[in-house]
Amino acid sequence: MATRDKIYYTEGLPVPETPDLGTQPAFWKKTDLVGKPIPRVDAYERVSGTAVYPSDILLPNMIYAAILRCPHPHARVKKIDIAEAGKMPGVRAVITGDSKEAKGVKWKYRDMEVPLFDSHCRFEGEVVAAVAADSWYQARDAAQAIKVDYEVLPFVVDYERSLDVSVPRVQEKGNLLSEDTYSRGDVEKGFAEADIVLEQTYHTQCELHTPLELHGCVANWDGDRLTVWESSQGVFAVQSRVAEALNLPLSKVRASGHYMGGGFGSKLWPGKYTVISAMLARKAARPVKMLLSREETYLCAGNRPAGTMRIKAGVRKDGTITAIDFDCIGPSGAYPAGGVQLVDWLARDLYLCANVRTRGRDVLINAGPARPFRAPGHPQGAWALEQMIDELAKAIDMDPVQLRLKNVPLKSQAREGTPPYTSTGLRQCLEKGAEKFDWQASLERIRKFNEQNNHLRRGIGMGACLWVAGGGGPPSTVVIKLFRDGSINLNMGASDIGTGTKTIMAQVAAEELGVQPAIIQIENADTATTQYATPSGGSKTVPTEAPTVRNAAIALKQELLAAAAEDMEVPEDELEYIGDEIIWSRDAAKRLRITEVSRLKKRGVMIGTGYRGPNPADKVVNPFAAHFCELEVNILSGEINIIRFLGVHDSGRVMNRMTFDNQVYGGIVMGIGFGLTESRQLDERQTGRLCNKNWHDYKLPTAMDVPLEITSLPIELDDPESNNTGAKGLGEPVTIPTAAAIANALCMATGVRFTRAPVSPMEVVRKLSERKEG
Secondary structure, three states: OHHHHOHHHHOOOOOOOOOOOOOOOOOOOOOOOOEOOOOOOOHHHHHHOOOOOHHHOOOOOOEEEEEEEOOOOOEEEEEEEOHHHHOOOOEEEEEEOOOHHHOOOEEEEOOEEEEOOOOEEOOOOOEEEEEEEOOHHHHHHHHHHOEEEEEEOOOOOOHHHOOOOOOOOOOOOOOEEEEEEEEEOOHHHHHHOOOEEEEEEEEEOOEEOOOOOOOEEEEEEEOOEEEEEEOOOOHHHHHHHHHHHHOOOHHHEEEEOOOOOOOOOOOOOOOHHHHHHHHHHHHHOOOEEEEOOHHHHHHHOOEEOOEEEEEEEEEOOOOOEEEEEEEEEEEEEOOOOOOOOOOOHHHHHOOOOOOEEEEEEEEEOOOOOOOOOOOOOHHHHHHHHHHHHHHHHHHOOOOHHHHHHHOOOOEOOOOOOOOEEOOOOHHHHHHHHHHHHOHHHHHHHHHHHHHHOOOEEEEEEEEEEEOOOOOOOOOEEEEEEEEOOOOEEEEEOOOOOOOOHHHHHHHHHHHHHOOOHHHEEEEEOEOOOOOOEOOOOOOOHHHHHHHHHHHHHHHHHHHHHHHHHHHHOOOHHHEEEEOOEEEEOOEEEEEEEHHHOHHHHHHOEEEEEEEOOOOOOOOEOOOEEEEEEEEEEEOOOOOEEEEEEEEEEEOEOOOEHHHHHHHHHHHHHHHHHHHHHOOOOEOOOOOOOEOOOOOOOOOOOOOOOOOOEEEEEEOOOOOOOOOOOOEOOOOOOOOOOHHHHHHHHHHHHHOOOOOEEOOOHHHHHHHHHHHHHO
């Protein structure tokens, strides 16, 4: 079961052994820099436009690439004619599945290996051919000029029908990828012991990845060495996958990406476009840039899968949850991608319950493969579980906050041996959140409001969560260099995916070394010049890299103390490192400036290397959260106006209050999209094609959809067992319970339970009309 913690961000990567670090440093009790709202160390570069993102890369003689994609959800390529395309102005290279460059080149979807150019196209947007030309427009025109003879095949895009014997098979072995089951206790006995048993089916729609910076890369060959600049969450994942696909040694592939404009899981590893760019660059003997269009990203850059979840739960009148039975089905797309991975985790582990049974079925449909999407599976699971918890509370006439408080666990019930958590802030999230939100008084205020208004109704709701991972862990290596003039370089392989990673690491190093973050120069995310790191995702970056940075800083201090002891002719254990000086503890007047240490002056640089130690073997590191929402509904038009939101999070030590709060705000906005606006629309009956593949038709939440008042309340619990900084993950839990809190507030406002996400104004009007007619 423990492997589930790591699937999200290490899939397909080698995991080196964890070094034995011996005694760990003392836990910080008080900090001077860590936790403060320090602006980003690269803020100027980001806002001035001087930061170079992969999409900004320009190289001499660079050409541009475009991909021809299958327009059908299911088809076979019978014949390709590239003659006309190859003669068009500016065209430098054309590659198809028949090209010698493509022979034997494979692509992996988890454990399934397929040709890079597969003549059997199983989803709209599958790669058919690629062109490189002097301009993007010439490449696009040439790609469109390629003539393809398709055999159009029957398709299935309705995942709830994908297991019917009458529907087409997406893969030869059938449409059921996997069936995962879990149980503890005796569920039927638990239902028999309950005073109330409720059952309901919930639905969530597919949410599409659409980060601001498009997916893409620049590829350039220097002899037999390949360099790739990729918009990526992990450059070592890019290096590994590209080297594997092209049968190259890792030492021959360099991947770099110092900045990236959003990923949310869709850029944890490269795409086919990365390998194709490298192939075109080698064939054309020119650097190649390929950026997917927005429409292409909707088709092939991943998604949060839709899901249908049936949940049956029992509760006693005193609030004891006696049984949970959870069944879900969801699509990976056309290839294995974890369609229902972790959807059932909250049902297994969030609340005390001795009797739990879950089943998850991952199915195939003729649509683009899923990719991890900020807290994979958890928002879907929360949508179902957190609404059911509110229904149980209503049935036994108990406040929903109190029912949750009644069932807060101190151990992970779903893991083997039920290990305890290193810290469990769920209770504090609920209690402090209800206090901050003024929960009880708001109930009375809203009751009076609804009595006095004809067409406007208000409601409050809340939802809670944990995130299955968020504790980070090895491997990670960081090197800190101190130069003879006192300046510092911090070298790490982790990507800063826009969350302020570089700033936090500068704060950690500065805290330990007694300097200001501004003097620390950060070097990151380049396989040729930085240390190995797993991709930044799954809320693992800070709890993985921050302890490693601290270990590197401590190693550097130890080197300095040993060198200073020689200069000062005193025992090393009697020296103290304070700011830019080393002081003898017996006589404070005897001190030596760092820049005067002989060994540093002679060498020019001193180095401290840090490694990430293992997580506690017998405990679990998870973050917890609770969200509270107030909204207003126009029962005539169905319009939903969110008035205020509160996000309460136990993510261990707050490393930077500014970046912490910004993560909370962004996660809530993303959760609003999941609950109210975002939905992939496929033509299920006629064409099977995607109908809303642009920002106009795919409704992302805007400033008009989010509340003016969003509040972040951190719950800081000392957690020295998690790691030497006490930080836990934040990026995933900030979006998990948001939509469920909205649904519960909608139910209070309207008296109607909305089980399908997203909830549109039309759906509100329809459900209210049905209630009126009934």
